[in-house]
Amino acid sequence: MPYDPKAIRRLDDRPTVGLANLPTPLIRLPRLGHVLGTERLWVKMDAETGFALGGNKVRKLEYILAPSELKEVxxxxxxxxxxxxxxxxxxxxxxxxxxxxxxxxxxxxxxxxxxxxxxxxxxxxxxxxxxxxxxxxxxxxxxxxxxxxxxxEPLVIPIGASTPLGSLGYAQAAIELCDQLDRLDDGCSETLVFSASSSGGTLAGMILGLTLLDRTDVHLTGVSADATAQHLDTACRDLAEMAAITILETQIDPSVVPFKSVDDQVGEGYGIPTTASMEATELFGKYAGIVLDPTYTSKAAASLIAHLRSHPLKHHQRAVFLHTGGAPGLLV
Ligand SMILES: Cc1ncc(COP(=O)(O)O)c(C=O)c1O
Structure with missing residues (x-):
């Protein structure tokens, strides 16, 4: 799939509400990285999208709640x-x-x-x-x-705002992230991105954005909060494809971008902490001043930590934790 400027222009032209504070920062985490054996650990702080305590849903609702979608609602x-x-x-x-x-x-x-x-x-x-x-x-x-x-006049928003329209929020996030990565000048040619995944819209949007840019140097891992990896894999790729066809009027091959779902951090189930997710919450808090939530981000972070321990980064690789928010969940 070659770089698709027309589809990117259509994406840029899509109306949004203007809720989110963008771009969210991409921050290096040297202390946490040191503990995990790498100097090349970063966090993309979508916890700081801003509106109503932020998180990934703000980016998706930007499109779903655009004035053109609400009209008589x-x-x-x-x-x-x-x-x-x-x-x-x-x-x-x-x-x-x-x-x-x-x-x-x-x-x-x-x-x-x-x-x-x-x-x-x-x-x-x-x-x-x-x-x-x-x-x-x-x-x-x-x-x-x-x-x-x-x-x-009701508007029914499907669970997680994971619709073709909602996924555009993360197509834009992928473009934003690539722009930030390209300016790092750290000699790395490959980026491993870990993110929590549940209804699939976040990873579908990332796949869509990276495919439109033809970026195969960014490797995505979606860490399931509940569903099986196989279910999520299909759901994310299908949603990316559907958004491309129905909204951006283009065809994509969603298998070009390196992407996989994993479900080995679910533990006893949705929202139930595991030993690894509790350790991740402690490490991110203690060595980075970052709050993780028990349902999504702590499990995604646990997956990233396990990966860094079992597969130390090669010299040309950096790792990015896509922090999708959820902090209120820690305070229940
Ligand atoms: C904080 C947080 N992270 C990640 C996710 C997963 O995102 P998605 O449903 O787009 O897969 C959600 C929502 O379910 C969430 O609230």
Whole structure:
């Protein structure tokens, strides 16, 4: 797939809300790197996208909530777990714009809401609780139907904002990251990027952006928070391809960019810390002053740490931890 300037122009021309503080910084972590045996460890701080405590969802919602997408919309409906970062950012946007917001979450918080669950309520969202994750999507449809009858114009945002439109946020992030990498002048010709992955939009967008740039020197690893690696691999590549065709009017081969999903950090399941994720949280805190969350970023960081220990970086390689946010989840 050759470099595709026309598709990149279409991406640049897509309207956004202007919520995020971009570019997010790319920062070298010498103390943490020293502990892990490398001078070439970096973090791309998407925890600092800014709006409503930041994270990766801000980049995706930039496109999904663009004025051209909202028009007559009076109400946003979305779903997630009780500690969903995506629900937090959606609720904050609704508050800022004066829209109604309904969040469908599987199980509520035990006791008083804290972390993201607290923030969702603070932002004025109405929370509808269902028993199981699989009930979330049908419940959103039921809620939307009821609201329509009541005269509202709802916009249903699929879980994690991982739609073709939402994934454009990470196509732009890939372009932003490559621009930063190209200016490092550190003699490295290969970059290993580790990121948390769940509904797939973040990695799909990265694959899309890197493919449009024809960047095979950036190797992506998506670290699963829940699903199998095989499921995520397919979901991310399919979503990248769909975004290219349906929005950027181009064809891509999503297998050109080096990308793999791994699921060896899930442990006992979604949101349940592991020994390795707790160690990652400690190391990032102690040696870099960086907060990781228990569900996503600590597991992705654990994967990066395990990789650095078992496969020390070669002289031409650097490693980048794509920090996708989620700090409120640590404070529950
Ligand atoms: C902090 C954080 N990191 C990573 C992810 C995973 O991103 P995606 O759903 O785009 O795969 C999520 C959302 O699920 C998240 O909230």
């Amino acid at each position: 009076t109400c946003l409906i979305t779903s997630g777990g009780p500690q969903s970062n995506h629900c937090r950012v959606t609720a904050a946007f609704a508050a800022r714009k004066g829209l109604r917001c309904v969040l469908v979450t599987n199980s509520g918080p035990d006791g008083e809401p804290s972390g993201n669950a607290l923030l969702q309520r603070l932002f004025g969202a109405e929370v509808v609780i269902v028993e199981d994750r699989i009930e979330r999507a049908p419940k959103m449809t039921t809620v939307a139907d009821k609201l329509r009858v009541a005269g509202e």
